[in-house]
Amino acid sequence: MSENQENSERKPTIVEVIILLVLFLAIAFSFTGIFDLSIQLALFIALFLVIILGLRLGYQYNDLQEALKNGIFNGLEAVLILIAVGALIGTWIAGGIVPSIIYYGLEFIHPSIFLLATVILCAITSLATGTSWGTAGTAGIAMVGVGEGLGIPLPMVVGAVLSGAYFGDKLSPLSDSTVLTASITKVNIVEHIKSLLYVSVPALIISGTAFTIAGFTYTANNVDLSRVDSIMTAIDGIFNINWIMLMPALAVILLLAMKKPAVPTIAFGALLGAVWAAVFQNMDFISALNTAYDGFSLQSGNEFMDELLNRGGITGMVGSVMVIILGLGFGGLLNYIGALQVLVESFTNFIKNTGRLSVSTLMTGFLSNIFGCAMYVSLILTPKIMEKNYDRLKVDRRILSRNTEVGGTLTSGMVPWSDNGIFMAAMFGVPVLQYLPYMWLNFAAIILVIIYGYTNKFIWYTEQDSESTQTT
Structure with missing residues (x-):
């Protein structure tokens, strides 16, 4: 010029x-x-x-x-993460990982405290991994499935997921956005997080209380437990439900907590999902691997189940x-x-x-x-x-x-x-x-x-x- x-x-x-x-x-x-x-x-x-x-x-x-x-x-890293998460969701549904989390969530979480449990679970996951996006794509997508099974309005469940995910992300020294902000403002990362505690902790208490009240108010008259039983039966009939199904999720969370790069870690989790689909769900490995690109597709005859599980894949992103x-x-x-x-x-x-x-x-x-x-x-x-x-x-x-x-x-x-x-x-x-x-x-x-x-x-x-x- x-x-x-x-x-x-x-x-x-x-x-x-x-x-x-x-x-x-x-x-x-x-x-x-x-x-x-x-x-x-x-x-x-x-x-x-x-x-x-x-x-x-x-x-x-x-x-x-x-x-x-x-x-x-x-901003290309955000694009790569989005693509990797799309692949992960597709294979994790095919591998029975997301269905297993939904199944156990419906079995063990009482409807009245579900929203509060969602906030806490996503906060812990995000705090350990340092990523709100990774939390949304793992614990978040599973809790949304549980919420749908309980009949709780989906936007309310998403609000609980994001409340927990953003809380943990802001207080985690592993978070790239937290590190970036501290660096640009020339503030020590520990001092930055300590300053955020004065805002984040009261905000978590306030939002947690609000979601608890909302949970008791909504579920008192709106949760159909017979519907929950039918969903659990349907999931158990389609997938092999076992605690082993949770291992890929734990592996991804552990790797992110060890500050491993997000894109290869999530992509590795997607590969584990395809392996789990082939080993535990009797799915052809090539078809399982293809769910990373095209997403999971199910025609069970149960409209709710098909809508709940037909998602994911790179093309969906x-x-x-x-x-x-x-x-x-x-x-x-x-x-x-x-x-x-x-x-x-x-x-x-x-x-x-x-x-x-x-x-x-x-x-x-x-x-x-x-x-x-x-x-x-x-x-x-x-x-x-x-x-x-x-x-x-x-x-x-x-x-x-x-x-x-x-x-x-x-x-x-x-x-x-x-x-x-x-x-x-x-x-x-x-x-x-x-x-x-x-x-x-x-x-x-x-x-x-x-x-x-x-x-x-x-x-x-x-x-x-x-x-x-x-x-x-």
Whole structure:
């Protein structure tokens, strides 16, 4: 790029950014809510909206295309994990692993405490493995099957799964997002996790209590135990149910807990599922292996069982992969032309105390998920955009790292076109806007961050007398 070309470039104005984002939201919501068109098509069109604005700002097309490719490249690990999890679900159903977990869950978990048990199980799994995605694809998919068997609304079950999965993910030193946030904010990983405890533990108690009440309230009159017995009988008639079936799940959790790379670990789990299908379910190995690609297919004559178990496979993730690729490219373009920075910088003068600082950080993380379409975009951009405000108010960087996690990670699954939203919706077959009202831990954490900010509770400063600098 020549020097004259560099000098001709400019940042977008706040009006240009708002027009762009309004157009994007209008296209996204009208395509999905009115015209029944795919979000992939909306994102594809949005790419060209950003490119047109970039050309207007003086950028060269080749540079914009490079920014698009870089945005996609930076998030390709998420695509690989999604593909691996799709393969794992297909073979784990064929191998009787998921059916066995569902069977034992129906046998041993009392319906009234099922939602609480789901939160706790997913929290432990995520804490041990450091991955909310891995938890969703293993313990989560099994608990959703148990919930369906009990007749509990699927969006509520997904909300319990995500509450536990995100809790453990944020407090695990094995979590890549936790390590990334600590690194970018220049906070020691242990101090970062200790800071998060002040938000995550109360949020877990609040959400756990809410799910317990919901469990007793819902199951008191709605669970048909005869239906549960019939489902268990059907599963036992189709699959060989045995405690040995749980070994691949334990192996994957153990490997992830040992901090082995996620993609090969999950792929190894998928291979174990195919082996288990051949050895224990009397399935031809080639057919079992094919479930990793095409998913598991069952025609049992039982409509509920077929709907419950016919899922998984790499092909079932293609739509989600396309959304993530297009979304990452969209976020890369927005970041390159400085659109998100301009948007956030426009309300810098609003930040005069820790309450407004916390709200602004949460909004920055959320907006980065909406317009960056990926959690990692949010976790990278939010500290870079907000760190000067924390330093100006002499607020310790541990608060920046904590608020970045809550605003970036915990809101990602709330956005239908973000990497987390797409992954979870595809995993459980529940649209984001349906499970969103039940993400109780996430909402509780957001509310706690705002309360701490405005009450100055659990807020630390770089100087002891800095509280006197706060204004209202």
